Amino acid sequence: MGIILWLIIGGIIGWLASIIMRTDAQQGILLNIVVGIVGAFIGGLIISGGSINNAPLKLTSFLVSLLGAVILLAIVNLFRRGRVR
Numbered sequence: 001m002g003i004i005l006w007l008i009i010g011g012i013i014g015w016l017a018s019i020i021m022r023t024d025a026q027q028g029i030l031l032n033i034v035v036g037i038v039g040a041f042i043g044g045l046i047i048s049g050g051s052i053n054n055a056p057l058k059l060t061s062f063l064v065s066l067l068g069a070v071i072l073l074a075i076v077n078l079f080r081r082g083r084v085r
Contacts, residue, residue: 010036013062017069021077035069043068 011029014036018024027035043064 006037007033009062009065010034010040012036013039013065013069016066017073020066020070021073023073023077035072036065039067039069039072040065041068042072046071 011033014027014032014034015024015029017035017039018027018032043066046068047064
């Protein structure tokens with residue numbers, strides 16, 4: 001059940017981050033899931049100081065994951081276009 005929850009929440013976070021960064025038309029659902037999961041990992045590393053996956057599912061962990069996904073998309077846009085939108 002845990003992996004299914006990761007995929008669903010990762011997809012939602014990736015989708016929201018792609019809307020914030022205006023890259024939604026360029027991505028599909030699979031890339032949204034990947035961005036959400038990797039963004040959650042990045043956000044967890046930045047905010048938690050290196051320890052990840054130890055917090056229960058709360059609003060703050062959702063927002064940290066969203067922040068990480070937005071940072072990931074900003075980095076991807078920087079390399080893809082040479083600027084952040």
